[in-house]
Amino acid sequence: MSKSNFFEKVYEIVEQIPSGEVYTYGQIAMMLGNPRAARIVGYAMSSAPRERNLPCHRVVYQDGRLAPGGIFGGKENQRRLLEEEGITFLNNGRIDMDEHGW
DNA sequence: CGAATGACAATCT
DNA sequence: TAGATTGCCATTC
Structure with a gap:
């Protein structure tokens, strides 16, 4: 397969993200064992x-x-998707990581 | 095999 | 505080 295990692992983690929660690229990278990836x-x-x-x-x-x-x-579309998932947005247009952020 | 790329993140100005 | 720059590291050309 063209995709290495690294990508597969990323897909696996992203696929397991529960609804109503958000992950950061850094967090996922840390799960893979590469906090800088x-x-x-x-x-x-x-x-x-x-x-x-x-x-x-x-x-x-x-x-x-x-x-x-x-x-x-359009990021506007993404924001609406997250809102439907139960993600709360702050007035500055950012996700409440203190609530959903790991 | 070597150089370039990129849906990031931290640091500097 | 906001904007610009550097570092990182697997994938792609």
Whole structure:
């Protein structure tokens, strides 16, 4: 398979993210044993096939910000998805990591 | 095999 | 405080 175990592992973790909670790229990277591979997690997401049905919208920045626009058809769309999942947003447009952040 | 890339994160200005 | 820069590391060319 073209995808290495690293990507597979990322997909597995993202797939296991419970509804109503959000993970950060750094957290996922830490689970993989590479706390500095946050970029790799993001890279895996960019290459993540939709057949996987990955809730990548639950993966956000360490600051609680959403991924750059153009990913889910607009970050506004992603924000609405998270709100439906039960994620609470702050007035500054960031996710309440103190509540959902691990 | 070597260089470039990137959905991050921390640090510096 | 906000914006710009550097470091990191697996994948891709």
